[in-house]
Amino acid sequence: MRHIIDPTDLSREELDEVIDLALDIIDNREKYSEACKGKKLATLFYEPSTRTRLSFTAAMMELGGNVLGFSDAQSTSASKGETVADTTKVISCFADIIAMRHFEEGAALVSAMNSRIPVINAGDGSHSHPTQTLTDLLTIKREIGRFDNIKIGFCGDLRFGRTVHSLIKALARYSGVEVILIAPDELRLPDYMKYEVCEKYGIPYREVKTMEEVMPELDILYMTRVQKERFLDEDEFDRVKDAFILTPEKLADAKPELRILHPLPRVNEITVEVDADPRAAYFRQVENGKFVRMALILTLLKWAAEGDDKQKLIPEGTVVNEHHCSNRRCISNMENVDRLFRPATDDSGIYRCVYCESKAAK
Numbered sequence: 001m002r003h004i005i006d007p008t009d010l011s012r013e014e015l016d017e018v019i020d021l022a023l024d025i026i027d028n029r030e031k032y033s034e035a036c037k038g039k040k041l042a043t044l045f046y047e048p049s050t051r052t053r054l055s056f057t058a059a060m061m062e063l064g065g066n067v068l069g070f071s072d073a074q075s076t077s078a079s080k081g082e083t084v085a086d087t088t089k090v091i092s093c094f095a096d097i098i099a100m101r102h103f104e105e106g107a108a109l110v111s112a113m114n115s116r117i118p119v120i121n122a123g124d125g126s127h128s129h130p131t132q133t134l135t136d137l138l139t140i141k142r143e144i145g146r147f148d149n150i151k152i153g154f155c156g157d158l159r160f161g162r163t164v165h166s167l168i169k170a171l172a173r174y175s176g177v178e179v180i181l182i183a184p185d186e187l188r189l190p191d192y193m194k195y196e197v198c199e200k201y202g203i204p205y206r207e208v209k210t211m212e213e214v215m216p217e218l219d220i221l222y223m224t225r226v227q228k229e230r231f232l233d234e235d236e237f238d239r240v241k242d243a244f245i246l247t248p249e250k251l252a253d254a255k256p257e258l259r260i261l262h263p264l265p266r267v268n269e270i271t272v273e274v275d276a277d278p279r280a281a282y283f284r285q286v287e288n289g290k291f292v293r294m295a296l297i298l299t300l301l302k303w304a305a306e307g308d309d310k311q312k313l314i315p316e317g318t319v320v321n322e323h324h325c326s327n328r329r330c331i332s333n334m335e336n337v338d339r340l341f342r343p344a345t346d347d348s349g350i351y352r353c354v355y356c357e358s359k360a361a362k
């Protein structure tokens, strides 16, 4: 069974195939209108969502399939203490494919480990959001026509921003990509992303303090919201919440070909005046999310029908129950699951949690 828990679950060739399928769907909507007739998608959303849940729903409807699920875990047996593993075993009896969003990091992986049907991670805490990444890639493809040789500035919350982490991992597969990190000290990209992704895959990166100083060189400006719900300390949130606000004035020196992306929702980090700029691609990006999720559902159901079982959910060298995760939001600290750790991909000798990639606690 194949699942999508992380963008790296797709090879570069498979990523390209999903994007190409999405482009074909855009051009030939009628051809796919019954492609999932008789199939059911379960949307299990333990955390709020507008775009992801409704675009999955619209995607399955446009494919002629049906949708069941929940958008508020309080109305489910999770409120009585049912685990992600047990809920997944139950849903496997009712549906053909699952899209799960959860506030516990690693929840989608635990779901996949216990599932008889494909699981798609629709966002697990601040860890990963692979279908947003596919949305971003399709948008980049449609807006600037290439993934190679791009200079992309990530601005805002690079610490908790799962969409940023997922997109950098996906872009690591292409050549000539350069990353500029624009964030306050409190919201800088985590070290493991710098050392074990950017440096490992040879992506040049640099950290700067303002968007203005790099605006003229950017092909893409990827804005993000400072996410209040991820902060354990409200004072810390108050200190950084207004750190970067994109206005028409700040775009004065930007290239005409620049594209502004944002996974949305926005709060105040892009003023509404920017929306009228043709370089603002974030609402076009939303619609791409539906098309790429159609392509992903079709691909995973095809692989399931073919009995594709080449995915290894637990990496080589994993040790069981020898360490504890340092991340309070990790599912291994919230539910009764085996504690799984793999050696870090650099030579540091540290172990990283298989569920959320945090370091083992000292």
Ligand code: CP
Residues within 6 Å of the ligand: 048, 049, 050, 051, 052, 053, 123, 132, 263, 264, 265
């Ligand atoms: N981009 C995104 O994940 O939006 P939602 O939280 O509304 O699903």
